[in-house]
Amino acid sequence: MVSIKDIAKKAGVSISTVSYALNGSPKVNADTSRRILQIADELNYVPNAAARTLKKRHTMIVGAFITSFEGAFYGELLQGMKDMLNKQGYDLIICSGTQSHRLLPEGMLDGAIILDATFDSDELLKYANRGHKLVVLDRELKHENISQVLLDNKAGATLAMEYLIESGHRKIYAVTGPTESFDAEQRLQAVRLTVERNHPLEYIEIQGDFTKSSGEEAARRIKDEYSGPAAVFCLNDEMAVGLYHELKKSPYRIGEDIFVVGFDNIETASYLQPQLATIDYSKRRFGAVAAEQLLHLIAGGPSVHERIYVNLIKTPSVF
Amino acid sequence: MVSIKDIAKKAGVSISTVSYALNGSPKVNADTSRRILQIADELNYVPNAAARTLKKRHTMIVGAFITSFEGAFYGELLQGMKDMLNKQGYDLIICSGTQSHRLLPEGMLDGAIILDATFDSDELLKYANRGHKLVVLDRELKHENISQVLLDNKAGATLAMEYLIESGHRKIYAVTGPTESFDAEQRLQAVRLTVERNHPLEYIEIQGDFTKSSGEEAARRIKDEYSGPAAVFCLNDEMAVGLYHELKKSPYRIGEDIFVVGFDNIETASYLQPQLATIDYSKRRFGAVAAEQLLHLIAGGPSVHERIYVNLIKTPSVF
DNA sequence: TTGTATGCGTTATCAT
DNA sequence: ATGATAACGCATACAA
Numbered sequence: 001m002v003s004i005k006d007i008a009k010k011a012g013v014s015i016s017t018v019s020y021a022l023n024g025s026p027k028v029n030a031d032t033s034r035r036i037l038q039i040a041d042e043l044n045y046v047p048n049a050a051a052r053t054l055k056k057r058h059t060m061i062v063g064a065f066i067t068s069f070e071g072a073f074y075g076e077l078l079q080g081m082k083d084m085l086n087k088q089g090y091d092l093i094i095c096s097g098t099q100s101h102r103l104l105p106e107g108m109l110d111g112a113i114i115l116d117a118t119f120d121s122d123e124l125l126k127y128a129n130r131g132h133k134l135v136v137l138d139r140e141l142k143h144e145n146i147s148q149v150l151l152d153n154k155a156g157a158t159l160a161m162e163y164l165i166e167s168g169h170r171k172i173y174a175v176t177g178p179t180e181s182f183d184a185e186q187r188l189q190a191v192r193l194t195v196e197r198n199h200p201l202e203y204i205e206i207q208g209d210f211t212k213s214s215g216e217e218a219a220r221r222i223k224d225e226y227s228g229p230a231a232v233f234c235l236n237d238e239m240a241v242g243l244y245h246e247l248k249k250s251p252y253r254i255g256e257d258i259f260v261v262g263f264d265n266i267e268t269a270s271y272l273q274p275q276l277a278t279i280d281y282s283k284r285r286f287g288a289v290a291a292e293q294l295l296h297l298i299a300g301g302p303s304v305h306e307r308i309y310v311n312l313i314k315t316p317s318v319f
Numbered sequence: 320m321v322s323i324k325d326i327a328k329k330a331g332v333s334i335s336t337v338s339y340a341l342n343g344s345p346k347v348n349a350d351t352s353r354r355i356l357q358i359a360d361e362l363n364y365v366p367n368a369a370a371r372t373l374k375k376r377h378t379m380i381v382g383a384f385i386t387s388f389e390g391a392f393y394g395e396l397l398q399g400m401k402d403m404l405n406k407q408g409y410d411l412i413i414c415s416g417t418q419s420h421r422l423l424p425e426g427m428l429d430g431a432i433i434l435d436a437t438f439d440s441d442e443l444l445k446y447a448n449r450g451h452k453l454v455v456l457d458r459e460l461k462h463e464n465i466s467q468v469l470l471d472n473k474a475g476a477t478l479a480m481e482y483l484i485e486s487g488h489r490k491i492y493a494v495t496g497p498t499e500s501f502d503a504e505q506r507l508q509a510v511r512l513t514v515e516r517n518h519p520l521e522y523i524e525i526q527g528d529f530t531k532s533s534g535e536e537a538a539r540r541i542k543d544e545y546s547g548p549a550a551v552f553c554l555n556d557e558m559a560v561g562l563y564h565e566l567k568k569s570p571y572r573i574g575e576d577i578f579v580v581g582f583d584n585i586e587t588a589s590y591l592q593p594q595l596a597t598i599d600y601s602k603r604r605f606g607a608v609a610a611e612q613l614l615h616l617i618a619g620g621p622s623v624h625e626r627i628y629v630n631l632i633k634t635p636s637v638f
Numbered sequence: 639t640t641g642t643a644t645g646c647g648t649t650a651t652c653a654t
Numbered sequence: 655a656t657g658a659t660a661a662c663g664c665a666t667a668c669a670a
Contacts, residue, residue, distance in 0.1 A: 370647030
């Protein structure tokens, strides 16, 4: 490995002059500087991240922690973060699983964006207390080193339910999400509230877990109980996709016998037949805002709570 | 920040004793050790990654470089890598974009898995020459520090084409991939060879780029030219999805007028109606094998070239 | 403008 | 069994 020491030796100057030249300090003579840079290039010099970090106390790297690499949900979101971060000279790395949590406390990361319900809140709080900067996208957490940017789940769920009701449906299923999920919980609360407000309504809850297969399972139950037109609010699109798939094997047609609305507007949703009605929001913006808030926090700014607004996409899967 | 120095002070021992205790060395007295660990815990001590790395010359972190965070393709593959890596005590981080390339030469990573055609081969070779360990999944590259694990593209493409031909189709379109893509190039070569071998055949190539929208575009051209049953080999599933979608807007039916086979068996493919015939392989295994090879390289093992075998999934989209 | 010296937190060698 | 100390590569305050 070639270090500034090697460059210094070859250039006949001290390591500090090399360091200054490499960092573009105006203090060093233009000629000397050019010569040093030239030699550094010849030697294929690359600075050592560990040494630099040890000295400067930051890495210019931000981590995004997600539950799993699978699922079409994260793509755009991460891309939104990355673009924002790169613009400011930061790099984004994606991490998943408990083992990689260490990267944060060990100082490998200047901050983290959390989108992983399995990441314990107490652990997060512990890191925040140690001075680490965090942005949470999947829970409410009050701390000076933590900003939150959350989806407007309640507005979305209300929009979806009201759309079903306005379209004349009186029998409504809700396929719920995992109980640990903040988003699922918020959406469910709004659903129940809307049901109460629109009494009388035949309302049935089916426990789901945001996976396709739980959507399929829900479909089987709905098929079995079928006694006339029914509407279904799948609390996320992933389950709606599963539901569509399973329902294809039944005599019931979506948009005719069974009416469906989802949440998230994942890409697959637009490829379903009939196109799925759903709650849309800019995932790219979601990611960008999260990155932006983290950058603010890192720059010493205060904890801020942002909200991502949503809107309804109406399609023939409902009317 | 609390360092071993703080622990040493509080425990009334030297930093070297603390270091030994922390690393579970048998040289240090059990009582002393217990006391040190206790204090470290009270102080919420966490080792500093930069300092450790500077000394030990490795991070126990491996990076996977991908073209984009979007697309359903990577999920299982990355999961396969992660599981294998974690089992051996390594962490996996996902990187995308030129800016993050620095993590490798700067010593932040013990090795990298490359699945990003936009990552220049010369640059890769440069890193390999500097001693960095690499596994490439998307090109052929001979170097003692580089292992390759490649899909058996030619077998897959041949299988797909022969399936079309055996099913009696004599007019065949191939929707190609980006010319920079090794996989696309390999598949295309096999396609052309199969065409020659099965003369006479009406064979038409449509330039694609592995994206959904290029599949849609291909569909429009095929629609316009329609003069009777035609078969289409989309060199990846992503384009087949786009083709399906666009063809829905036409009078032609897949499996009746137009016959389609894809490559990759992405999850969406199984949700298409009729289900898409395609070339399947275990993405999880693909990732696991890649990780395994990297681990071997890191352990000082020789460069090895592995191949991932594929097989055909037959469905009514063809017959 | 350039050089000297120190320290970042850790590991590890060598004494004791 | 424990301590003193050097070294990893770099940035920077201070001296010259």
